[in-house]
Amino acid sequence: MSGRYDPSERRSQGIVGESAYHGASMATSEANGRSAEWLRPRVEQQGLQRYVSTIRERWILIVSLTLLTTLAAVAYILIAPKKYTASTDVLVSPVSNSDTALSSLPLIKETSDPTRDVETAARLIVNRQVALRVKHDLGLSGGPNSIASHVNAQPVAQSNIVTITAEAGSAKLAQQLANGFARGVIEVQTDQFHSAIDSTIAALATRVRAMSPAQRAASVGPDSLPAQLARLQALRSQPDPTLRIETTAAVPKTPSSPKKKLSLIAGVLAGLILGTGSAFALQVLDPRLRREEQLRGLYSLPILGRIPRDTRRGDDRALAPERLSPSTLEAYRTLRAILAASRVGVTGAPAVLVTSPSPSEGKSTTAINLASSLALAGNSVILIEADLRRPSIGEALGATGENGTGSVLLGMATLEDSLVETKAYGRYLRLLLADTSGAASGFMADQLFLPAARNLVADSKRLADYVIVDSPPLSEVIDALPLAQQVDEVLVVVRLGKTQLTKLQNLGELLATHDLQPVGFAVVGVPPTGEGYYYTAAAPTPGERRARAAEGAASQT
Numbered sequence: 001m002s003g004r005y006d007p008s009e010r011r012s013q014g015i016v017g018e019s020a021y022h023g024a025s026m027a028t029s030e031a032n033g034r035s036a037e038w039l040r041p042r043v044e045q046q047g048l049q050r051y052v053s054t055i056r057e058r059w060i061l062i063v064s065l066t067l068l069t070t071l072a073a074v075a076y077i078l079i080a081p082k083k084y085t086a087s088t089d090v091l092v093s094p095v096s097n098s099d100t101a102l103s104s105l106p107l108i109k110e111t112s113d114p115t116r117d118v119e120t121a122a123r124l125i126v127n128r129q130v131a132l133r134v135k136h137d138l139g140l141s142g143g144p145n146s147i148a149s150h151v152n153a154q155p156v157a158q159s160n161i162v163t164i165t166a167e168a169g170s171a172k173l174a175q176q177l178a179n180g181f182a183r184g185v186i187e188v189q190t191d192q193f194h195s196a197i198d199s200t201i202a203a204l205a206t207r208v209r210a211m212s213p214a215q216r217a218a219s220v221g222p223d224s225l226p227a228q229l230a231r232l233q234a235l236r237s238q239p240d241p242t243l244r245i246e247t248t249a250a251v252p253k254t255p256s257s258p259k260k261k262l263s264l265i266a267g268v269l270a271g272l273i274l275g276t277g278s279a280f281a282l283q284v285l286d287p288r289l290r291r292e293e294q295l296r297g298l299y300s301l302p303i304l305g306r307i308p309r310d311t312r313r314g315d316d317r318a319l320a321p322e323r324l325s326p327s328t329l330e331a332y333r334t335l336r337a338i339l340a341a342s343r344v345g346v347t348g349a350p351a352v353l354v355t356s357p358s359p360s361e362g363k364s365t366t367a368i369n370l371a372s373s374l375a376l377a378g379n380s381v382i383l384i385e386a387d388l389r390r391p392s393i394g395e396a397l398g399a400t401g402e403n404g405t406g407s408v409l410l411g412m413a414t415l416e417d418s419l420v421e422t423k424a425y426g427r428y429l430r431l432l433l434a435d436t437s438g439a440a441s442g443f444m445a446d447q448l449f450l451p452a453a454r455n456l457v458a459d460s461k462r463l464a465d466y467v468i469v470d471s472p473p474l475s476e477v478i479d480a481l482p483l484a485q486q487v488d489e490v491l492v493v494v495r496l497g498k499t500q501l502t503k504l505q506n507l508g509e510l511l512a513t514h515d516l517q518p519v520g521f522a523v524v525g526v527p528p529t530g531e532g533y534y535y536t537a538a539a540p541t542p543g544e545r546r547a548r549a550a551e552g553a554a555s556q557t
Contacts, residue, residue, distance in 0.1 A: 039508055049293070054279055058275075062272065065278065066271030080257070082255040083256055084168055086166050087178055088248055089163055089245075090185070092243060095241065106189075128145065129188050132144045166249070290497060295523070298501075299508060303522075307335075307522060319365045320397050320424075349462075349464055351467035351486070351488050354469065355474045357494065367470040371429055380463075384483075386469050386470055387470050394434075404432065405456075408456065430464070453483060471484065481514065490511065492521050493524060
């Protein structure tokens, strides 16, 4: 019996192999699960409730991303170069095709589609020739194409107006560009107009001089050559009649880019969308238990205790009552009261097995403090350490014993001789600790499968008012499954933010496969809601605990 446990070895003395329990197929689990109504949730969690719960749980992520994108928007506003926009309106008045004097000149002609006339004028405004004139007039550097790229001419719907919009790094330059292109297109068109008039006047003058006096006398009316010549000579001093500046551009007071309000709103909305999307993505991908609603969505079992998150905990080791906060101790008292109330009218000492899906979820701490709370109420309690792979009760309560669970199961010692009284509670809380040395410390996984394990719980119930069994995580190892089949209740401990949902589901399937229904859950790590005077009172000292236990025992006699 010396040495550590070797999985390849099996003792032949009535040990049931683990494969007898793991060998149950998924089909068997599902078949037994049909009768396990507690595996079905009582109500389906509403969609809106899930969304609100996710936002409440991940609000730090959402706020952080919103602040980040808002700060990015502010940085963009501060760093991005400011741009100013100015606009000028030009009225377009196409000439009629019936006007013989103007129809041959390079002017904007009237068509059957007024929109086309305005679009033609818009294309005439932003071109290389006009840009060269604006460059010369304003003394700008850069090529004409570069200058024209900062100007846009856009027809106004359902009108004969073209809006010239210029964008520049300064408000004054934006105004100058808008007005400059408006004047420039009129000047360019006027130069072309005058040049065409000069050519036409010269041609008409030659024709008039070639006319005889009789022909001149006979040539009368508005369409006669002399009349056309006189009209063209009158137009020679006028600008292009088809384009006129309707409104001039003013100096813009505020930059058009970056838009402060729009950038801030976009930053906030982007952060909210990104944060909310990330929160729901993480919620879907998160394998851990985060909320009590997830428990209700998996099992139709009550939550018997809510153990607040204890900031005094520095590690994952099991903690005795003196190392817990008053609010945490009160939560364990509430758990004790609920368990006791569930046994009203039931005779015999109840045995409760405390387990969890995975290690470090508060299972041993719950078993210790549940047993301590029962002892403090004057009950005789036996706390059995069945987590033989990772024993922690002796260290937490400062107790040691020569013989332990393994010694009793192997018949090397009796149960009564192996029980160890605690310093704080005396005979009201006795411990059956795991063997940490000697012959009984080997073959830990097999000891609880011995036939004697079936009698361990029954023998303990005859010696105490309550029996609490600290079991290993059953979804990890099934060492204590024989004990789970002998106790009256199975209490499952889960820790918010720690328990993995897949292992919790595996534990439920394992228990259902062996016709075991938990009495409920103890949820560890619940966010504290504040502590009043009642909860912040000083915790009782070990001496006060012994005195209260003695008073409770006296009141029962």
